[in-house]
Amino acid sequence: QKEVEQNSGPLSVPEGAIASLNCTYSDRGSQSFFWYRQYSGKSPELIMSIYSNGDKEDGRFTAQLNKASQYVSLLIRDSQPSDSATYLCAVNHSGGSYIPTFGRGTSLIVHP
Amino acid sequence: EPEVTQTPSHQVTQMGQEVILRCVPISNHLYFYWYRQILGQKVEFLVSFYNNEISEKSEIFDDQFSVERPDGSNFTLKIRSTKLEDSAMYFCASSTAGRQEDFGEGSWLTVV
Numbered sequence: 387q388k389e390v391e392q393n394s395g396p397l398s399v400p401e402g403a404i405a406s407l408n409c410t411y412s413d414r415g416s417q418s419f420f421w422y423r424q425y426s427g428k429s430p431e432l433i434m435s436i437y438s439n440g441d442k443e444d445g446r447f448t449a450q451l452n453k454a455s456q457y458v459s460l461l462i463r464d465s466q467p468s469d470s471a472t473y474l475c476a477v478n479h480s481g482g483s484y485i486p487t488f489g490r491g492t493s494l495i496v497h498p
Numbered sequence: 499e500p501e502v503t504q505t506p507s508h509q510v511t512q513m514g515q516e517v518i519l520r521c522v523p524i525s526n527h528l529y530f531y532w533y534r535q536i537l538g539q540k541v542e543f544l545v546s547f548y549n550n551e552i553s554e555k556s557e558i559f560d561d562q563f564s565v566e567r568p569d570g571s572n573f574t575l576k577i578r579s580t581k582l583e584d585s586a587m588y589f590c591a592s593s594t595a596g597r598q599e600d601f602g603e604g605s606w607l608t609v610v
Contacts (some may be wrong), residue, residue, distance in 0.1 A: 422541075424541075428603070428604075429589050429601035429602060429603055429604050430541060430589070430601055431601065432598060432599060435598075474540075474541060476541075483554060484546055484553065484554050485543050485546075485554050485556055486543050487543075488540045488541040488542070488543075489540060490539070490540045491540070
C-alpha cells in the first residue's frame with residue numbers, strides 16, 4: 387500500500403511569515419513529487435514539481451526533497467492571506483507509472 | 499485563457515442509474531485525466547487517456563467506469579450503475595505532456 391502522509395493542520399501563520407508544509411511517502415522508489423493548492427470547493431492547482439534531491443525555488447515557493455528520508459516539503463515565503471488553502475502533496479508510483487498518490491492535504495491559514 | 503470545462507456542475511442521480519460526466523479539455527492538449535474526491539477525503543486518480551486509449555487506470559476504475567472521446571472535443575466519464583459510494587466531486591484534467599495538468603472546476607455527483 388503506497389501511502390502519502392501529511393499533517394491535516396490547520397497550520398496557522400501570520401502574514402509575511404514562512405509557512406512550512408511537510409509530506410512523507412512510503413514508496414522508496416518514487417521519482418516524481420508534486421504540490422497542489424486547493425481552495426475550498428475548488429479544483430487542485432499544480433504549483434510545484436520536484437524530481438531530484440535538494441531545493442527547487444519558484445517565486446515565493448520552495449520545494450525540498452530528501453529521498454533518503456522519504457520526505458518532501460513546501461516552503462511559502464512572505465505568506466499572504468490569499469495563500470490560505472489546502473496544500474496537497476502527490477507522489478508518482480515507481481516504475482515509470484503516471485499514477486499519483488495524493489496525501490489528504492494540509493490546511494494553511496494565513497492571518498493578517 | 500483556455501480552460502477545461504465540465505458539465506454538469508452538479509448532478510443528483512438514483513442508485514443504479516447510469517451517469518455521464520462531460521469534459522471539454524483545452525484544445526491543444528493531448529493527455530486527459532479523471533480524478534475523484536469524496537467529500538473530506540483525498541484526491542484519487544481514476545484514469546489517464548492518450549491517443550484514443552486508456553494509458554493507465556487505478557484500482558478504483560473498475561468495470562463500472564468507462565471513458566470515451568466521442569469527438570474531437572469532448573472527453574466523457576461514464577458510471578454504468580451508480581452506487582452510494584460513487585458520490586464525490588469528479589475532476590477532469592488535461593495536459594500537453596508530463597504533469598502540468600489543467601483541472602476543470604469539477605462535477606459534483608450525488609447518488610441517492
